[in-house]
Amino acid sequence: MQFKDKQLSLSSPRVMGILNVTPDSFSDGGQHNARDSAIDRAHRMAEQGADFIDIGGESTRPGAADVAEQEELDRVIPVIEALSGQLDAVISIDTSKAAVMKEAVNAGAALINDVRALQEPDALAMASELNVPVCLMHMQGQPRSMQQAPHYRDVVREVNDFLLARVKACHNAGIKEQNIILDPGFGFGKALSHNYQLLRHLPQVAALGYPLLVGMSRKSMIGNLLSRDVEKRLAGSVAVATIAAHLGANIIRVHDVEETADAVNIVKYINALEE
Numbered sequence: 001m002q003f004k005d006k007q008l009s010l011s012s013p014r015v016m017g018i019l020n021v022t023p024d025s026f027s028d029g030g031q032h033n034a035r036d037s038a039i040d041r042a043h044r045m046a047e048q049g050a051d052f053i054d055i056g057g058e059s060t061r062p063g064a065a066d067v068a069e070q071e072e073l074d075r076v077i078p079v080i081e082a083l084s085g086q087l088d089a090v091i092s093i094d095t096s097k098a099a100v101m102k103e104a105v106n107a108g109a110a111l112i113n114d115v116r117a118l119q120e121p122d123a124l125a126m127a128s129e130l131n132v133p134v135c136l137m138h139m140q141g142q143p144r145s146m147q148q149a150p151h152y153r154d155v156v157r158e159v160n161d162f163l164l165a166r167v168k169a170c171h172n173a174g175i176k177e178q179n180i181i182l183d184p185g186f187g188f189g190k191a192l193s194h195n196y197q198l199l200r201h202l203p204q205v206a207a208l209g210y211p212l213l214v215g216m217s218r219k220s221m222i223g224n225l226l227s228r229d230v231e232k233r234l235a236g237s238v239a240v241a242t243i244a245a246h247l248g249a250n251i252i253r254v255h256d257v258e259e260t261a262d263a264v265n266i267v268k269y270i271n272a273l274e275e
């Protein structure tokens with residue numbers, strides 16, 4: 001797959017490191033050292049084996065309030081500018097806003113990661129104009145309310161139907177087929193059982209014929225099943241990442257890059273044996 005001037009094969013599973021540049025993701029105060037620590041973290045994740053660094057300025061935590069456009073720009077653009085050309089990894093922008101997509105790609109991002117699947121105003125046209133790969137993710141409802149009462153008759157079918165409808169919208173907006181990545185959206189409007197049905201039947205989502213991105217790292221689907229607080233979810237996160245990679249996920253979005261890269265390297269070795 002082509003990410004600006006970097007060709008990256010998705011035939012074996014890749015690791016995407018999460019770089020939250022939201023104020024609530026910094027323990028220490030102050031904007032300046034927050035930016036420096038984000039830049040250091042990005043370099044460290046690339047060194048640990050991340051092929052992508054996903055930079056997000058909007059916390060999509062359930063119940064989170066929307067972030068103003070200028071606030072999101074102020075958070076992410078300086079970090080992308082500081083990292084562009086300095087990393088061996090592809091920079092991804094985690095945003096739903098057309099203006100943030102534009103500024104981020106102009107600053108050096110080569111992948112758009114949109115948890116709202118380009119449904120916000122002007123997002124489809126902007127993604128088409130920017131001509132970079134875009135990840136379309138399924139979400140039932142909005143972050144503020146999505147976890148109140150998630151309900152599906154057949155979660156895999158309904159997620160697949162949504163993703164295909166978004167692919168069609170992308171096609172109608174002039175977005176190239178080879179620029180599309182899909183994501184079932186673990187934790188976004190799903191109860192525990194829905195998340196694990198989607199993981200178990202991931203081959204059915206892969207069967208849609210597009211590269212798959214999955215994000216389960218440290219999420220409540222792990223915490224609730226194992227009764228683990230967020231700082232004790234490493235083993236569970238590596239377990240679900242391994243299962244997803246083995247079932248065909250192409251990009252695994254995680255906080256713990258080094259540990260996940262080890263697990264993915266074992267999956268890659270086994271897959272190579274089968275050939």
Ligand SMILES: Nc1nc2[nH]c(S[C@@H](C(=O)O)c3ccccc3)nc2c(=O)[nH]1
Nearest residue numbers: 060061062113137183185186187214215
């Ligand atoms: N494509 C793609 N982008 C993503 N951005 C995020 S935010 C996530 C987190 O824990 O990082 C999150 C989810 C739910 C609540 C809080 C935080 N999750 C994904 C994902 O699953 N797929």
